[in-house]
Structures are given as C-alpha cells and as structure tokens.
Amino acid sequence: MSDSSEGSSGIALALFAAGPATGIFIAAWIRSKYRNRRARYMPERVVKHTITAMVQDDTFLRKVVSRSRSMSGRNDQAPAQRAQFTRTTKE
Amino acid sequence: MTTEDPQGQFLPEPPEYVELATPKGAADGVVRCPKCGASEVNYDPATGEFRCAYCRYAWKEISLDEAMKLSEGIGDLRGTTVSSAAVDIIDDSALVTVTCTGCGSEVVIDTDHNLRARCHWCKHELSLNNRIPNGAVPDGILPFIVTKEQAMAYINDFVNERKTFAHPGFASTFVPENVMGVYMPYMTVDGNVDVRLDGEGEVLRRTVRVNDNQTEYHADRFAVMRHLSMEIDDLIVETSSDRANIHSTASTNNIINAVLPFDVKSMVRFNSNFLGSEYTSERRDMDVDAAESYAANHFMTLARAGAQSSVSGYDRGVAWTSEQANVKGSRWTAVLLPVWLYGFVETRGRRQITHYIAVNGRSGTTMGSVPINRTKAAWVAWGTAAAISAVTWPLAIVALATGS
Numbered sequence: 001m002s003d004s005s006e007g008s009s010g011i012a013l014a015l016f017a018a019g020p021a022t023g024i025f026i027a028a029w030i031r032s033k034y035r036n037r038r039a040r041y042m043p044e045r046v047v048k049h050t051i052t053a054m055v056q057d058d059t060f061l062r063k064v065v066s067r068s069r070s071m072s073g074r075n076d077q078a079p080a081q082r083a084q085f086t087r088t089t090k091e
Numbered sequence: 092m093t094t095e096d097p098q099g100q101f102l103p104e105p106p107e108y109v110e111l112a113t114p115k116g117a118a119d120g121v122v123r124c125p126k127c128g129a130s131e132v133n134y135d136p137a138t139g140e141f142r143c144a145y146c147r148y149a150w151k152e153i154s155l156d157e158a159m160k161l162s163e164g165i166g167d168l169r170g171t172t173v174s175s176a177a178v179d180i181i182d183d184s185a186l187v188t189v190t191c192t193g194c195g196s197e198v199v200i201d202t203d204h205n206l207r208a209r210c211h212w213c214k215h216e217l218s219l220n221n222r223i224p225n226g227a228v229p230d231g232i233l234p235f236i237v238t239k240e241q242a243m244a245y246i247n248d249f250v251n252e253r254k255t256f257a258h259p260g261f262a263s264t265f266v267p268e269n270v271m272g273v274y275m276p277y278m279t280v281d282g283n284v285d286v287r288l289d290g291e292g293e294v295l296r297r298t299v300r301v302n303d304n305q306t307e308y309h310a311d312r313f314a315v316m317r318h319l320s321m322e323i324d325d326l327i328v329e330t331s332s333d334r335a336n337i338h339s340t341a342s343t344n345n346i347i348n349a350v351l352p353f354d355v356k357s358m359v360r361f362n363s364n365f366l367g368s369e370y371t372s373e374r375r376d377m378d379v380d381a382a383e384s385y386a387a388n389h390f391m392t393l394a395r396a397g398a399q400s401s402v403s404g405y406d407r408g409v410a411w412t413s414e415q416a417n418v419k420g421s422r423w424t425a426v427l428l429p430v431w432l433y434g435f436v437e438t439r440g441r442r443q444i445t446h447y448i449a450v451n452g453r454s455g456t457t458m459g460s461v462p463i464n465r466t467k468a469a470w471v472a473w474g475t476a477a478a479i480s481a482v483t484w485p486l487a488i489v490a491l492a493t494g495s
Binding site: 008009011012013015016018019020022023024026027030031033034035036037038039040041043044046047048049050051052053054055056057058059060061062063064065066067068069070071072073074075076077079080082083084085086087088089090091 | 166169170171253256257288290291292293296305306307308309310311312313314315316317318319320321322323324325326327337343345346348349351352383384387388389390391392393395396397398399401402405407408409410411412413414415416417418419420458459460461462463468469471472473475476477478479480481483484486487488490491493494
C-alpha cells in the first residue's frame with residue numbers, strides 16, 4: 001500500500017470517529033459537571049505536612065524498549081491511587 | 092480484658108492508647124450566663140460569641156488548639172494518643188437522660204439529632220457538654236460562620252450552572268431554603284509517620300521512528316525506593332460510618348468529603364449552645380480503631396505526593412508497587428464540623444441515590460451532585476454525534492474512495 005493511501009485511510013478513520021467521539025465527550029462532560037464523582041478531600045494539597053527525612057535508593061535494573069510513551073502501570077501522578085501492596089504497622 | 096501477673100492475680104489490660112485530657116467544658120445540664128445566671132444563651136455566628144438573652148453579656152469558648160497544644164510535639168508522638176471525647180464508644184444508645192439542675196426533673200435528649208433539650212417543667216435549656224459514652228459529645232467544635240442565606244446563595248449559584256440537564260424531579264422541587272445546617276462528626280489526626288515506597292521507574296534514553304505511525308522508546312528501568320519520615324498536622328477523618336465510604340452507590344458521600352478542609356486550628360471547646368435551634372448534629376459511631384485505616388490511606392497519599400519531586404527525573408514515570416506506613420505516633424481529637432447540606436433522593440428503578448449539595452460552613456466551598464435528566468443528555472450527546480457524522484462520514488467515504 002502506498003503512503004498516500006495510508007494517509008487517506010487515516011483521515012477517513014478520523015472522520016468516521018469524529019461524530020461518535022463528540023457524543024462520548026459531551027456525555028462525559030455532562031456527567032462530570034453534574035455528578036462530580038471524582039470530587040474528594042485532597043489531603044496532599046491542603047494538609048500541613050513536613051518531610052523531616054527522606055532516604056533514596058535507585059538501582060539500575062535493565063534496558064527496555066517500548067511502543068508506549070510512558071511506562072506501564074505508571075501511577076506517580078495519582079497519589080490517592082493505592083499501590084498493589086499496602087501495609088500499615090503501628091509502633 | 093485481663094492479664095495474669097507473676098503472682099497469679101488478674102490485672103486489667105493496659106489501654107492501647109494514652110488519653111489526652113480535654114479541658115472541662117460547661118457542666119451538663121443547665122448552662123447559665125456567667126454574669127447573671129440566666130439559662131437563655133444564644134450563639135452569634137457573626138462574632139463567634141455567646142450572648143446572654145437577658146443581660147446581653149458576651150463571652151467566647153476557649154481555643155482547643157491552644158489549650159491542648161494540638162499543634163505541638165508532633166515529631167515526639169509515640170503510640171496512640173486520644174483526647175477525652177475520642178475514646179471508644181461503650182454505649183450505643185442515642186437517648187441520654189439528664190437531670191435538670193433547675194427543678195430536678197429528668198429530661199431525655201435524643202443525641203442522634205441534638206445535644207440540647209428544654210425542660211418541660213421549668214423551661215430551662217439543658218445541654219450535654221462533656222463526654223458521654225455514646226460518642227455524641229466531641230472535644231471541640233468549629234462553629235458556623237457561613238449563614239443560611241449565604242449557603243442558600245452558594246447552592247443556588249451551583250444549581251443555576253447545572254439546570255440544563257438537571258433531573259426534572261430535582262429541578263421542579265429545588266428549594267434552597269430547605270438547606271440544613273449540620274454539625275458532622277470528624278476526628279483531627281496528627282501523625283508521626285514513616286512511609287516506605289517501592290516501585291520501578293523509567294528514564295527515556297532515545298526514540299526510534301519505526302514508521303509513520305510507530306515510535307520505539309528506549310529507556311533504562313530502575314528499582315526505586317523512597318523512605319520518608321513525616322509529621323502530619325490536622326488530617327481530617329470522617330467518623331460517621333454512613334459518611335466514611337466515599338464510594339457509596341447509595342449516597343454521594345464524596346461530595347461532603349470534597350468540601351474539606353476546615354480551619355480546625357480555630358476549633359473551640361464544645362458547648363452545645365453552638366447548636367442553637369438552627370443546627371442539628373450527627374453522632375460519631377466510629378472509634379479510632381475503625382478510622383485508622385482511613386487515616387493510614389491519607390498518610391500514604393501524603394507520602395506519595397511528598398516523594399513526587401524526588402522522582403521527577405523519571406520522565407517515563409514511576410509505577411509504585413508497594414506502600415508501607417509505620418505509624419510511630421498519632422493524636423486524635425473528636426470534633427464537630429459545620430456543613431450546610433441540601434439533599435435530593437433520586438429513584439432509578441429499585442435503586443435510590445441521595446444526591447447532596449454541600450457548603451463548607453466556614454469557607455463557603457461548595458460542591459454538589461445534581462441528578463441528570465438522562466434522556467435529555469442522551470438526546471443532546473448522540474444527536475450532536477449524529478449531526479457531525481452526517482457531515483463527516485460522506486467525507487470519509489470520499490477520502491477512502493480517492494485514496495484507494
């Protein structure tokens with residue numbers, strides 16, 4: 001297949017998707033604006049906390065090759081999302 | 092529980108927490124004006140003072156943060172320290188009988204809804220100001236500053252921005268005057284905490300363009316560990332089991348959760364005169380043990396946010412896989428916090444969902460859940476989709492035809 005036919009099929013796909021994507025976007029926008037399901041207390045922004053010490057240890061593991069822009073399982077930008085393993089102990 | 096000592100005698104099990112004494116408040120029963128002795132006392136939100144209805148003498152309650160030094164010594168906390176009114180609930184009964192110190196008769200107060208009652212015989216106001224075994228009386232309270240009129244205006248503005256797709260039942264019955272001032276039970280938590288985070292992070296080294304549509308990302312992967320020691324001041328945790336689950340499908344508890352935080356440094360010693368006749372209160376039904384998991388969850392969130400700047404070099408991100416919190420010390424104080432609440436119950440088949448619009452009674456922060464007219468929203472969303480498709484699909488077919 002030539003480059004031009006690949007380009008036009010890409011444009012065609014975008015044109016096919018434009019209508020349904022707009023519908024999904026409007027439905028999601030209404031739900032978000034009216035229901036505010038993600039609204040929550042954000043202690044990370046509003047609670048006074050002081051980090052008195054931090055120990056860091058970073059060890060090289062291996063080289064990787066990926067087709068994805070960011071690493072799989074990335075959760076560093078969602079601090080309220082808990083990791084697979086959590087444990088709390090008390091002294 | 093008991094333990095056996097070396098002599099074979101049974102000794103009481105030591106408490107799992109240290110009790111921090113809350114300053115004694117006004118005595119239970121009739122609260123009298125310190126100047127003239129009248130029992131008709133009103134709270135003025137504008138000044139934050141009590142005022143005697145007869146002699147107009149005004150006075151303020153003591154600041155709990157100063158009196159109990161709640162902002163100090165967080166780094167020295169060890170074990171669990173619990174203020175007087177935050178100790179475990181030992182009696183679940185909502186009805187409490189108070190002896191009127193005016194005439195001696197017995198008056199029952201339903202602590203599920205209020206902490207005051209008027210004596211039927213001598214008409215004195217009776218109030219509960221000190222710890223009772225059912226958890227209804229807190230250590231501190233943060234009085235309302237936002238008035239009912241202001242709360243109504245905030246709610247009205249919030250709903251006006253969301254009228255187009257509002258559920259018809261909600262829109263037709265919306266009356267901002269129905270907003271209720273509720274003192275809701277929380278605990279403030281100070282924490283001396285260590286958190287260890289483990290995961291993996293990736294640093295991008297180069298990108299290779301494979302073809303027009305695909306790129307390969309070559310990266311170095313690292314094992315990442317962060318161990319943080321943290322001092323946390325005045326985390327707020329729900330202590331009503333009905334409200335603590337913010338993922339409830341029966342009520343939009345996350346809305347009430349979202350109007351946090353409050354300026355808890357300004358809380359004062361509890362006095363039931365703050366409730367007046369305008370506000371109701373909810374009773375705490377969770378002990379520290381039950382609330383600890385929520386606090387630990389927030390501690391981990393704080394640690395994750397605190398570690399964020401140290402992993403900014405991992406431009407492909409970090410996948411945290413393990414979070415371990417060690418709570419070296421914590422300090423818990425029971426408090427009632429002011430929330431203006433407007434509720435609407437939506438019925439969907441057999442399911443009912445309570446939607447709230449909540450206004451923070453101190454800052455005016457407003458958040459809400461407005462039920463949606465789903466039919467209208469679907470028509471607009473999919474009508475727009477169909478209209479756009481009517482234009483773009485023929486163009487897509489033309490693009491395909493000319494490209495092949």
